[in-house]
Amino acid sequence: MSGDRSGDANEAVPDGGTVTEDAAGGSGGSALAGLRDRDDFVVIATAAALVVFPFLLIDILGAVGDVIGISIGGYTGLPSLVLIYGIIVIGFNLLLGYTGLLSFGHAAFFGSAAYSAALFSQVVPSPILMVIAGTIVATLLAWPIGFVSIRRSGVYFAVLTLTFGQALYFWALGPGSWLTGGDNGFSGIEAHGLFVGALPLDAQLVPVFDSYTVMYGFTSVVMLAALWVGNRIINSPYGLIFEALGENEERVEFVGLNVFRYKLMAFIISAVFAGVGGAMFVIHEQYIHPTTGLYWIQSGDFVIMTVLGGTGSLIGPVFGALVFEYVANVISGVSLPMIGSIGSLWRFVLGAVFVFIVWVFPRGIYGAFADLAAMVNGRGGGDGDEPAAADGGERE
């Protein structure tokens, strides 16, 4: 997985901490390639995409759906939901895609942040402070869990994170139900105004398009911040060490770096992202249940989104979150002429697509498109020898 990063042909300049990326669909020269990694460029390009995203997802697809008679447009809450999961998987990918650690327990951070934010809202009903409170709790939880789990690697790491996550899940369902509401879930979340009661979250930002709510604006801003931070990290010398860890841990150790510390840091950083996402999720849904918040299948969903989108790039997993949530929320409600209602088949289809992607495109949708673009541009190397070499290099 992480070995596939070499397909991007990153070249590090250690002193300046800058990284130039010159493969993966870069049609222009090195100037454009350099631009692609600059923080302001990444943020501005994403901001532009975020401005048109609800319009495309709801209005354009809705109009197309009206024409073909199948409703394929999203609902007003969907763009925010996609971005919330996008925030989480950007962080998750720092761990899985860059550092090469597969955690099956990130629902613990997502869920604990969600519950903390929900509980905090009973005291201070401010969305911004709720996110901060939730994130702090998730971070504090990630430290001990990471401290213990990081000691083991590979399969054991996955099982350990799963173990802690499940322990928390059963706690929330049973003994902790006085705090979490147990199987009834936790509702009654008070988060209506963005700034001390003003600007209700479901108010419209733009008069005509009802998909542009204050909640969407809020989520977009957090998303941009998450992306900026993520981009900062992977393009810093610190992030380079994460990447090096993903490629060969032993070598990093031989260089004299404290592997444990960096892995723990990667784990905590990814938990911070999951915490932000969890708090945002509870603000968006106004409800949290142990099954949506803490169950290990939720962690599995993060894994699916990340791998589906592509672990080889910063933004890739966000596409995975988009596909996942779109299939889960829109396609599942579609009724096709021949097949009939899709309903719960969506998970079946998603599972099949997921297996196919893992099998054929280890770098995910984004990686596949990048390879395709590279091929069209006559570079041709993207999908051929490089990933194969990367896979080969991964074995011990």
Place this chain on the structure above:
Amino acid sequence: MLLQSEIASILLNGLQQGAIYALLGIGLTIILGTMEFLNLAHGALYLVGAYTGLIVFQETALSNGLLYSSGITTLGFEGGFLAALFVVPIVGFGIGLLMERFVAEPFYDRPETDQLLVTFGLALIVEETVKNVIGGNTFQSIAPSTIFGVNVSQPISLPLVGLFPSWRLFIIGIAFLVIGLTYLVIERTDFGLVVQAGTHDSEMVRILGIPINRSYSLVFAVGAALAAFAGLIGASIQTVSPQIGTEQALVPAFLTIVVGGAGSVRGAIAGGLVLGVIISAMTQTYSQWAQIVLYLFVALMLIVKPEGLFGSAEVGE
């Protein structure tokens, strides 16, 4: 202070739950040990076993179902459970062969995270297929009321324990028979020797000229058959629904091999029994904390003795 009878019944219930964990754990551990392939679809095999058992049980029931409609009204046993006892492991064996060939083999040379991911996806597919084909509703457990003409629906009185469901005694007996046979096969036969050698150093086995690839598919098939058999046993005790694959099988199977030590059959048996007794003891005393204590015990085990009870540190690393 626990009464003697309480301790006895905790142990007996632990034995029953532990047998299921052990059956699952042996399958998972020989696959992990021999091929270094981590199968997240192991719970899906349990699910398939449970549903195959359910279908065989229903279709061979003599009051309705396929057999009845084809005119057969007596087979000498009631409820079709004995038929399921044979059919389910065979189905599991076949699925195991197919899985090895089409799912596992392409991934032997890929990173272990890819193996986790593809089998995780496969588990999803199986679970959703069951949901869509058979339905998401819950079925009653499939314990027959008589077997070999002996009434097993009534609890019997045991020394120390008191009243205990006689069906569960039968289940404990048959599960440990299978566990014992598997253990003997792996300890005493040439096939077992190859498996054992494979768990230590599969490269060396290949260099010695033993056709380990054929053993691979056999090992996978045996593991799958054991998981399916565990599913049948589980289905005769608990209700059957599409979620049992992940909830009752996959995660406990992992915990079992973590406690026992990856790659060790003896470890899987010991680990299964330890976990079974823990969960049974907690269920009878502080049932709310049962799962939590189980998970925390495993976490502690991983920290204190990461190689497990009988494992070597390198396997599965």
